[in-house]
Amino acid sequence: xxxxxxxxxxxxxxxxxxxxxxxxxxxxxxxxxxxxxxxxxxxxxxxxxxxxxxxxxxxxxxxxxxxxxxxxxxxxxxxxxxxxxxxxxxxxxxxxxxxxxxxxxxxxxxxxxxxxxxxxxxxxxxxxxxxxxxxxxxxxxxxxxxxxxxxxxxxxxxxxxxxxxxxxxxxxxxxxxxxxxxxxxxxxxxxxxxxxxxxxxxxxxxxxxxxxxxxxxxxxxxxxxxxxxxxxxxxxxxxxxxxxxxxxxxxxxxxxxxxxxxxxxxxxxxxxxxxxxxxxxxxxxxxxxxxxxxxxxxxxxxxxxxxxxxxxxxxxxxxxxxxxxxxxxxxxxxxxxxxxxxxxxxxxxxxxxxxxxxxxxxxxxxxxxxxxxxxxxxxxxxxxxxxxxxxxxxxxxxxxxxxxxxxxxxxxxxxxxxxxxxxxxxxxxxxxxxxxxxxxxxxxxxxxxxxxxxxxxxxxxxxxxxxxxxxxxxxxxxxxxxxxxxxxxxxxxxxxxxxxxxxxxxxxxxxxxxxx
Amino acid sequence: xxxxxxxxxxxxxxxxxxxxxxxxxxxxxxxxxxxxxxxxxxxxxxxxxxxxxxxxxxxxxxxxxxxxxxxxxxxxxxxxxxxxxxxxxxxxxxxxxxxxxxxxxxxxxxxxxxxxx
Ligand SMILES: Cc1cc2nc3c(=O)[nH]c(=O)nc-3n(C[C@H](O)[C@H](O)[C@H](O)COP(=O)(O)OP(=O)(O)OC[C@H]3O[C@@H](n4cnc5c(N)ncnc54)[C@H](O)[C@@H]3O)c2cc1C
Numbered sequence: 239x240x241x242x243x244x245x246x247x248x249x250x251x252x253x254x255x256x257x258x259x260x261x262x263x264x265x266x267x268x269x270x271x272x273x274x275x276x277x278x279x280x281x282x283x284x285x286x287x288x289x290x291x292x293x294x295x296x297x298x299x300x301x302x303x304x305x306x307x308x309x310x311x312x313x314x315x316x317x318x319x320x321x322x323x324x325x326x327x328x329x330x331x332x333x334x335x336x337x338x339x340x341x342x343x344x345x346x347x348x349x350x351x352x353x354x355x356x357x358x359x360x361x362x363x364x365x366x367x368x369x370x371x372x373x374x375x376x377x378x379x380x381x382x383x384x385x386x387x388x389x390x391x392x393x394x395x396x397x398x399x400x401x402x403x404x405x406x407x408x409x410x411x412x413x414x415x416x417x418x419x420x421x422x423x424x425x426x427x428x429x430x431x432x433x434x435x436x437x438x439x440x441x442x443x444x445x446x447x448x449x450x451x452x453x454x455x456x457x458x459x460x461x462x463x464x465x466x467x468x469x470x471x472x473x474x475x476x477x478x479x480x481x482x483x484x485x486x487x488x489x490x491x492x493x494x495x496x497x498x499x500x501x502x503x504x505x506x507x508x509x510x511x512x513x514x515x516x517x518x519x520x521x522x523x524x525x526x527x528x529x530x531x532x533x534x535x536x537x538x539x540x541x542x543x544x545x546x547x548x549x550x551x552x553x554x555x556x557x558x559x560x561x562x563x564x565x566x567x568x569x570x571x572x573x574x575x576x577x578x579x580x581x582x583x584x585x586x587x588x589x590x591x592x593x594x595x596x597x598x599x600x601x602x603x604x605x606x607x608x609x610x611x612x613x614x615x616x617x618x619x620x621x622x623x624x625x626x627x628x629x630x631x632x633x634x635x636x637x638x639x640x641x642x643x644x645x646x647x648x649x650x651x652x653x654x655x656x657x658x659x660x661x662x663x664x665x666x667x668x669x670x671x672x673x674x675x676x677x678x679x680x681x682x683x684x685x686x687x688x689x690x691x692x693x694x695x696x697x698x699x700x701x702x703x704x705x706x707x708x709x710x711x712x713x714x715x716x717x718x719x720x721x722x723x724x725x726x727x728x729x730x731x732x733x734x735x736x737x738x739x740x741x742x743x744x745x746x747x748x749x750x751x752x753x754x
Numbered sequence: 755x756x757x758x759x760x761x762x763x764x765x766x767x768x769x770x771x772x773x774x775x776x777x778x779x780x781x782x783x784x785x786x787x788x789x790x791x792x793x794x795x796x797x798x799x800x801x802x803x804x805x806x807x808x809x810x811x812x813x814x815x816x817x818x819x820x821x822x823x824x825x826x827x828x829x830x831x832x833x834x835x836x837x838x839x840x841x842x843x844x845x846x847x848x849x850x851x852x853x854x855x856x857x858x859x860x861x862x863x864x865x866x867x868x869x870x871x
Contacts, residue, residue, distance in 0.1 A: 470837055640789070643785040643786060643788075643789055644785075644786045644789060644790075645786065646785040647784055647786040647787070648772070648784050648787065650784075650786075670781075671779065671781050672781055672782060673784075688782070690782045691838075692838045693838070694838075695785060695835070695836050695838055696785070729838070742780070743781075743782075
């Protein structure tokens with residue numbers, strides 16, 4: 239079994255060098271996922287001089303960890319959104335998402351991207367009788383909104399379906415092939431750098447300076463296309479960071495129809511399935527098990543998904559397992575557009591619908607930068623203030639964050655000494671009054687770094703399946719040696735040096751010596 | 755009420771000293787300490803304000819003013835610390851000195867008030 243998504247099996251990867259030295263541009267797009275690439279594409283079309291900085295590899299993060307489903311509906315059902323917002327807002331969601339889907343289709347044609355794009359139906363079903371109400375309500379809400387929905391039946395699926403709502407003419411693609419296709423389409427006109435994480439941003443009135451470990455860019459505009467904006471921003475208090483898992487396996491003899499399938503198995507649990515043909519073989523993907531980052535066992539979630547898979551499908555072994563992250567917005571709508579700094583833009587809060595939202599975000603940001611009015615942009619305005627609509631989730635998420643801080647007491651630890659950390663485990667150990675993130679790898683080698691998240695100083699937690707240190711507060715994630723993987727943090731976990739009985743913290747070299 | 759206020763602020767001060775020790779050693783300041791420290795002194799300060807309002811003749815607004823000044827320092831320190839930045843030691847010492855002065859005045863006034871009643 240490989241800990242990677244099924245999409246990462248492709249061989250035709252593009253590679254770009256990292257940024258070294260000084261550069262100038264009109265726009266720096268930070269992040270090379272679907273949001274960043276689409277933004278760069280649109281801005282180049284408008285004649286901007288664009289630099290795209292990717293911290294790791296193009297589309298190597300959530301875009302290639304998604305299911306590759308493209309649809310108008312949203313993770314939080316329309317019935318729930320209708321209960322909170324008036325008809326105009328819901329119509330804006332539909333219009334925005336339709337325009338996002340059209341843009342993806344147009345890009346596929348424009349750049350002749352071979353990404354297995356095809357039109358398929360979207361299904362939402364209830365697996366048990368007591369959940370049928372959810373489907374009835376959603377069917378009524380979607381019909382009322384003018385969406386051309388129909389009721390089941392759903393044929394040829396191996397799992398129980400009590401009731402279903404279906405929307406035809408949605409789509410699926412290979413998200414990584416799409417992202418790389420778009421990259422090839424723009425690379426002649428855009429400077430793209432990989433392995434160039436942004437570690438510091440200095441915003442001035444008319445220009446900004448963006449620092450990477452070995453480079454510096456002076457630019458007019460900045461776009462945070464990093465799934466959640468980098469650094470300390472107010473919007474982080476409005477986002478709930480969640481981790482979710484996927485697995486893929488070769489089917490022995492089941493057939494499964496093409497399409498997007500979201501099933502309710504209980505009030506909270508939502509499982510998504512997708513069929514995909516890889517190198518002529520029939521694969522099934524099963525995704526779900528969402529939980530707050532750093533607050534549950536990922537191994538347990540994989541077990542849960544495997545149980546589901548083994549109950550309904552016939553296969554020998556799991557071929558791929560992976561995790562991905564999503565950020566749930568407090569008022570259920572994504573935050574897109576100009577930030578509190580006039581020339582800085584950001585897009586976040588896509589929940590699990592970000593392939594389309596990311597594309598919509600690119601459109602809104604490009605229009606805003608060029609003073610073109612987007613009819614639905616106001617609904618998703620980054621700086622909007624919606625206290626009543628946000629209150630419930632805002633309070634829930636921030637009480638949870640506060641609870642995480644209150645666990646950071648002197649003496650709090652998972653193990654008393656390094657010896658108590660077994661092979662493949664990760665534990666918080668307190669030594670010389672310092673909280674250390676300690677992992678023992680398969681070769682019995684210890685990896686030790688500070689357990690204090692460099693974003694807002696929560697104590698990180700061990701992710702037992704993905705082998706990373708995850709911050710339970712705002713979703714930053716770090717590798718076993720403290721290297722930043724994703725989330726709002728811009729710095730690695732501090733490394734440590736043990737001198738006799740003393741533990742000395744060494745800040746990440748990027749903190750103290752950014753290239754200037 | 756004034757005694758309860760003094761007790762809560764004293765407990766907060768003990769945590770403040772623990773935090774200072776961590777800071778001087780170059781260690782991470784456990785955030786539970788920070789928030790409990792803040793919670794205790796803010797509650798103590800509210801009690802002191804209530805006392806002042808109930809006993810205007812014996813009101814001790816000097817301590818309240820100084821504690822509020824110290825609180826601004828505390829918030830400034832928290833913002834730097836929580837952002838994983840270097841905490842400015844001068845602000846820490848001013849914060850501590852102002853708070854200790856406010857506390858000394860508080861104790862003096864408490865002994866005066868309870869001595870006279
Ligand atoms: C399990 C799962 C399944 C999903 N399935 C779907 C689906 O079927 N359909 C759908 O619409 N959505 C889906 N989503 C959501 C979707 O995957 C994301 O919302 C979307 O990919 C976000 O794209 P992005 O470009 O904004 O972020 P990302 O793809 O995460 O790209 C951000 C990029 O920024 C880079 N970066 C981060 N920090 C820095 C830095 N400091 N400097 C430079 N670069 C940096 C990262 O390396 C990364 O490449 C799913 C999510 C999950 C978790």
